[in-house]
Amino acid sequence: MNGRGLDNKPLSYHVAVRSLCEFTAKAGDLDHRFTPSPTAQEGIAGHALVTGRRGDDYETEVALAGEYESLGVSGRADGYDPTINCLEEIKTYRGSLERMGDNQRALHWAQVKVYGALLCRQRELAQVTVTLVYLDIATGRETRLTEHAATEELQAFFTEQCQRFLAWAEQEAAHRQQRDAALRELRFPHPEFRHGQRALAEAVYKAASTGRHLMVQAPTGIGKTLGTLFPLLTAMPRQALDRLFFLTMKTTGRRLVLEALSTLGGKSQERELSLRVLELVARDKACEHPDKTCHGEACPLARGFYDRLPEARQAAIDSSGILDQAALREIAREHDVCPYYLGQEMARWSDLVVGDVNHYFDVSAMLFALTQANDWRVAVLVDEAHNLVERARGMYSATLDQQRINVLRRQAPPALSKPLGRVARRWSELLKDVGPDESGSREAPEYHVLKAPPQGMINALQQAGSAVTDYLGEHPAGVDTGLQEFLFEALHFCRLAERFGEHSLFDVTRHGRGRAVLTLRNVVPADFLSPRLAASRSTVLFSATLSPSHYYRDLLGLPLDAPWLEVDSPFAGHQLDVRTQRTISTRFRDRDASIVPIVATLAEQYRRLPGNYLAFFSSFAYLEAVLARFRTEHPDVVTWTQTRGMRETERQAFIDGFVPGGRGIGFAVLGGAFAEGIDLPGERLIGAFIATLGMPPFDAVNEQLRERMQARFGRGYDYTYHYPGITKVVQAAGRVIRDPEDRGVVVLMDDRFTRPEVKALLPGWWNL
Incomplete structure (x- = not known):
């Protein structure tokens, strides 16, 4: 961030031309009407089409830089024709150009004028023609908006933009120095690490230090959230990291991150650390007026948004504590702005952003776009990374x-x-x-x-x-x-x-x-994810189930040299009694015959050791068939069940049924809402029955997937059926032992669990 200008004076802050103009040139309404912008590929092709129409002397991607006092400004202008002294800023669009918002047009003019000022200073020009070139992607037609400007006029404009930004820039530079100094002194918040937690933290720190990606399989109970967050925070000043993104699969994951930050010192240490923490939430959860569209004619919070944004932004910066959903909403209400778009703005100025995986890995992911646009040096943490395969497939499907x-x-x-x-x-x-x-x-x-x-x-x-x-x-x-x-x-x-x-x-x-x-x-998300991984200094993907390593390396697009680490479990084999039922087959053709022995197994274990249990099945139909038989034969045993399309309150009621000292069996679907991500320690859950190998159905879609996996990786069956199924089984079994003091039982009801190739994928600390 720091450096020296052409006159060898120290620069306190560097900013890209686009970021400078986005900060200074926008005013008036927020306007997010439904204008389909071209894709990145279309934009690149559009730029190539325009520049290809120019003469041989035409220069493209012209690197320009300059400074104003302690502020450095740099960027690349789209094109310059020295024969006619014309500087061009090329923009591609779809639809009607007349419907482009005033804010966008003002931003474009600001960009080309700042580039013009830098060009005139760099090449000692007395004047230059600045032109906005709008290319209609559908027709290839150009619309040119031109101004002839003297260098004095452009320098005055450049100075005005820099002056408006400079106070903020100096504040940001001071914040960065204070943040880095505090993080250098950061200490682990507990007297000692949990079992396996130190090895995890050391591996994460080493990955950030060497600029490598890392896969970590670490069991529940060692404190993975704090064990990954702490070392990366300490690495931030040492590796000159600009931002840290902590990405989760569920809202509960974000809460754990925010709780871990409180463990690092609570609100007082947040101020001491000078760490700006932002929680990103989905638009539908933050929107105050879901019945209105995002523009000034419809929504009162969009009307005059950019006029009120500076004060709201400063209030967010000055606030103590984490900018979670509630805090952002309070600030937004005080300044009459949209809380969702205030959060989007604060993503530019926060050190640690906690959000969903789609905020970085999706097709139009904001955090990835900001990283590229600002040339940030970032590190990324991905919790429950075993889910990223299917989540990413969904992101890149339509x-x-x-x-x-x-x-x-x-x-x-x-x-x-x-x-x-x-x-x-x-x-x-x-x-x-x-x-x-x-x-x-x-x-x-x-x-x-x-x-x-x-x-x-x-x-x-x-x-x-x-x-x-x-x-x-x-x-x-x-x-x-x-x-x-x-x-x-x-x-x-x-x-x-x-x-x-x-x-x-x-x-x-x-x-x-x-x-x-x-x-x-x-079917193979790696081709889409690998550029996003390459854009980070280090990405750490961690989960309790992240094996075999080659499966996740292949499908997530990790480099071949990305290390994989398995952290020793804090649990011992005597804590979990793992049993297999060799005489039961849950294959589709055998399911009717399996109902009676499954019911008998459930009842026998419950009578032997009464308490709270979870029973997992491969489908609702299978679950309902077993449940009906069980209730008929054992009406005295309390049961409750997962149903299709449960609402949030119904899911919570299901979880609330597992009370300490309670007795009963909850019936659920493997891979569903209750098979991972829920915490039922101690007597809230003492055992689990798993009546399936967890494999996806052998249908036409999965068979196509198998063929693609076979053609590309040579392991079609494993990559389609075997590995995803066992991952679900281990995740479900992981609900039983949550703390070092827990004891429990897992009953695996399928004869295939005794096969060596299946047993090899189960946790090593299980006694099988």
């Missing part, structure tokens, strides 16, 4: 539902009849190419994998998306949620289609006439 689009077409306004009708026709053509519908009224859907991307459908979706965007822009007062959802789905689908490759497949599933679903299905 679906289109024929039935929903047909309903939308019938209800849509006349202006959208033609473009939506074109999408409907493309559906018919696509299904005709697939073949006649033979599903009829059968329960099993028809499944087809397409040989090539359906380009006709993609083109129709792009055109429909532009039409819907125009319509929503012309009718800002009322929000048609159906159109809005279609727009987002269409844009997501088209953007992923542009990046289609061997990592994904296109398939069509027919559920009957007019009820087909087109899916762009990601």
